Amino acid sequence: ARPKVGYVYSKKGQNTLKYKSIKEITVGEIKSKPTVVSEDMSIYDSIIQLFINDTGTLFVENKGYLTGAVSRKDFLKITLGNTDIHKVPVGIIMTRMPNIITITDNESAYEAARRIIEHEIDSLPVVEKVKTEDGKEMYKITGKVSKTTITRLFVELGKE
Amino acid sequence: ARPKVGYVYSKKGQNTLKYKSIKEITVGEIKSKPTVVSEDMSIYDSIIQLFINDTGTLFVENKGYLTGAVSRKDFLKITLGNTDIHKVPVGIIMTRMPNIITITDNESAYEAARRIIEHEIDSLPVVEKVKTEDGKEMYKITGKVSKTTITRLFVELGKE
Numbered sequence: 046a047r048p049k050v051g052y053v054y055s056k057k058g059q060n061t062l063k064y065k066s067i068k069e070i071t072v073g074e075i076k077s078k079p080t081v082v083s084e085d086m087s088i089y090d091s092i093i094q095l096f097i098n099d100t101g102t103l104f105v106e107n108k109g110y111l112t113g114a115v116s117r118k119d120f121l122k123i124t125l126g127n128t129d130i131h132k133v134p135v136g137i138i139m140t141r142m143p144n145i146i147t148i149t150d151n152e153s154a155y156e157a158a159r160r161i162i163e164h165e166i167d168s169l170p171v172v173e174k175v176k177t178e179d180g181k182e183m184y185k186i187t188g189k190v191s192k193t194t195i196t197r198l199f200v201e202l203g204k205e
Numbered sequence: 206a207r208p209k210v211g212y213v214y215s216k217k218g219q220n221t222l223k224y225k226s227i228k229e230i231t232v233g234e235i236k237s238k239p240t241v242v243s244e245d246m247s248i249y250d251s252i253i254q255l256f257i258n259d260t261g262t263l264f265v266e267n268k269g270y271l272t273g274a275v276s277r278k279d280f281l282k283i284t285l286g287n288t289d290i291h292k293v294p295v296g297i298i299m300t301r302m303p304n305i306i307t308i309t310d311n312e313s314a315y316e317a318a319r320r321i322i323e324h325e326i327d328s329l330p331v332v333e334k335v336k337t338e339d340g341k342e343m344y345k346i347t348g349k350v351s352k353t354t355i356t357r358l359f360v361e362l363g364k365e
Contacts, residue, residue: 067359067362067363068363089285092281092285095281096278096282099325117277117278117281118256118277120281121252121255121277121280121281121284122256124281124284124285125249125252125284155359155360155363158356158359158360158363159360159363161356162353162356162357162360165259192352192353192355192356193322193352195352195355195356195359196318196321196322196352196355196356197322198359199227199315199318199355199358199359200315200318200319200322202227203227203228203315203318203319
């Protein structure tokens, strides 16, 4: 989805852009579709999903809730070792909640970028907090913001 | 290296940033150090270099000139197949010049981001054109600009 960005081209200088702060652009406006697999999918099949969807990070769900994430880097490390990637499920190697950095729709694109740089990750899942029947707090995944999303926004902001 | 960005915080609104256009920030100001290996390094050793330098793309040189590039995605594809990664050199699997999208120091950060999005790549080598003794035009690699570089610049621009 193309981000909608409120900017105004200034007539003062050829190269001066004036626009609503990047802190006012929300995650909800720029997020893209996440690729989600289930915990019991094999590592091999998960890598195939990574290629089919041409994405850098897979998010992992169990019963509709976000439980983990796996990056291209994690997969590359695993394929170098002795793990039987056709048998071992992705749930075994993923980074598991609560060790995943997330973001929500109403936070800013700026905050998403800041979190990506601070935590040295490629991608953040966009989540919605929900309470389960037994009162636990869980996350539903509704999108993602990656370095690609931010780079695309940067290009969008510079268009005249 | 921290990008130096000429921006001025506007007093008009809490969230208004006014700064030199992102088209005036040059690649030379924001580029980072590239990880470079030689064509005859094995695929396995190249992947180790990728991890040691925590980078997403390796650039490949022969006799001091840029000859190729290999991404994390390329390596992951290879490790799934039957290639003997301890024996086959990285020069065999790399994307070879002239099929590599490059950029130069005096082009803009904006142009770098635009090229990354347009060509769906993670990283651009920053190059300097040189003439060899026999009159051939070759490239020396002096840095790189990646989605990480652009995301970091985006964060820098938003700092108050």
